[in-house]
Amino acid sequence: MAAEAHSGPPYAWAGGRLTIDLGALVDNWRNLGARAAPARAAAVVKADAYGTGLVETVRPLVRAGCETFFTATLAEAVAARRQAPQADIYVLNGLPPGTPEAFAAEQLRPVLGNLDEFREWHAFCAAAGPKPAALHVDTGMNRLGLRPEEATALGAHELSAAGIELLMSHFVSSEVAEDPLSARQRADFHALAQRFPGIPASLANSSGIFLGAAAHFDLVRPGYALYGGNPLPGRDNPMRGVVRLEAPILQLRRVPEGETVGYNGQWRARGERRLAVIGIGYADGYLRSGTATDAVPGSAAIVAGRRCPFAGRVSMDLIVIDVTAVPEKDVRRGDPALLIGGELGVDEVGAMLGTNGYEVLTGLSGRYARRHVGE
Numbered sequence: 001m002a003a004e005a006h007s008g009p010p011y012a013w014a015g016g017r018l019t020i021d022l023g024a025l026v027d028n029w030r031n032l033g034a035r036a037a038p039a040r041a042a043a044v045v046k047a048d049a050y051g052t053g054l055v056e057t058v059r060p061l062v063r064a065g066c067e068t069f070f071t072a073t074l075a076e077a078v079a080a081r082r083q084a085p086q087a088d089i090y091v092l093n094g095l096p097p098g099t100p101e102a103f104a105a106e107q108l109r110p111v112l113g114n115l116d117e118f119r120e121w122h123a124f125c126a127a128a129g130p131k132p133a134a135l136h137v138d139t140g141m142n143r144l145g146l147r148p149e150e151a152t153a154l155g156a157h158e159l160s161a162a163g164i165e166l167l168m169s170h171f172v173s174s175e176v177a178e179d180p181l182s183a184r185q186r187a188d189f190h191a192l193a194q195r196f197p198g199i200p201a202s203l204a205n206s207s208g209i210f211l212g213a214a215a216h217f218d219l220v221r222p223g224y225a226l227y228g229g230n231p232l233p234g235r236d237n238p239m240r241g242v243v244r245l246e247a248p249i250l251q252l253r254r255v256p257e258g259e260t261v262g263y264n265g266q267w268r269a270r271g272e273r274r275l276a277v278i279g280i281g282y283a284d285g286y287l288r289s290g291t292a293t294d295a296v297p298g299s300a301a302i303v304a305g306r307r308c309p310f311a312g313r314v315s316m317d318l319i320v321i322d323v324t325a326v327p328e329k330d331v332r333r334g335d336p337a338l339l340i341g342g343e344l345g346v347d348e349v350g351a352m353l354g355t356n357g358y359e360v361l362t363g364l365s366g367r368y369a370r371r372h373v374g375e
């Protein structure tokens with residue numbers, strides 16, 4: 001097997017390169033699985049495996065022993081099925097009207113999130129025979145899921161006729177360690193699961209795995225932490241970094257004191273500055289909120305081992321970095337600026353951009369050169 005798989009344009013033709021470390025991803029999955037044992041660990045691969053590439057990530061996880069995957073959409077589940085012919089693949093966003101045949105044709109499992117979906121699936125199963133599905137019960141999110149009283153009103157016969165093989169709910173704020181809501185949801189879900197004897201239960205996302213054994217039930221559903229995101233915000237990240245984003249420096253330039261950089265002249269050089277220009281921008285998913293002005297520091301990149309702040313607006317395809325702190329001999333045209341990876345984890349990048357690491361990862365553009373390494 002190739003040590004590296006490349007996709008997208010060659011590095012020299014693209015504005016930047018994404019490197020996805022599949023070895024780190026698999027390690028993270030094993031690490032989370034060990035924490036959750038004896039519960040089993042699934043993998044959440046929605047949104048193109050959080051921007052890291054569903055096609056490339058599913059197979060290594062299967063080889064590592066992952067037997068259950070969750071996607072958001074039916075289209076994603078079909079793509080996952082191509083990589084994982086035997087796995088249990090659930091579609092979190094449920095059953096769109098008229099799609100039971102499409103689910104059954106690929107042996108995919110809807111996570112039934114309201115009574116209408118349950119009834120449509122139940123009617124389909126009545127004709128075609130029971131096909132596996134999950135029942136999502138809401139314990140506080142008020143997004144998807146039956147209300148607990150709706151779920152408990154379903155009879156055991158109805159549940160088995162509809163092939164319900166998993167009972168699940170979702171935490172509202174599991175990443176906030178002290179939020180009492182998590183304990184309340186866990187207790188409510190525990191009580192609920194007692195009403196569904198013989199049906200495996202699943203509650204925990206990445207951060208939920210760290211809330212203790214009582215949150216694990218039978219199956220845990222990590223997403224973000226698999227991809228190197230920190231499930232414990234504000235504490236040391238127990239996960240290995242998976243994503244690295246670097247962009248070659250297009251040119252280096254000097255600006256004299258007092259000149260401005262970028263659209264609308266919102267950043268002014270305080271003293272002579274040396275600048276590095278890179279060819280990625282908000283069109284690549286690097287959010288415009290990374291803009292540095294005289295008033296706000298904006299985002300940063302690592303150049304020649306040093307953290308360097310942005311200068312001026314993040315534009316569509318360009319970002320300017322103030323590399324004055326890097327000795328002139330240490331940086332030249334073509335050298336990489338590191339935007340995600342190493343010392344600059346996705347959580348920190350998310351914070352600099354006024355969002356979270358989830359949005360940073362899922363926004364990663366298809367324009368980048370991509371390589372998957374470490375298998």
Ligand SMILES: *Cc1c(COP(=O)(O)O)cnc(C)c1O
Pocket residue numbers: 044046092169170204205206207221222223224225
């Ligand atoms: C996205 C999602 C997960 C995974 O959450 P992470 O915080 O990324 O681990 C688990 N369960 C449901 C229902 C989800 O929507």
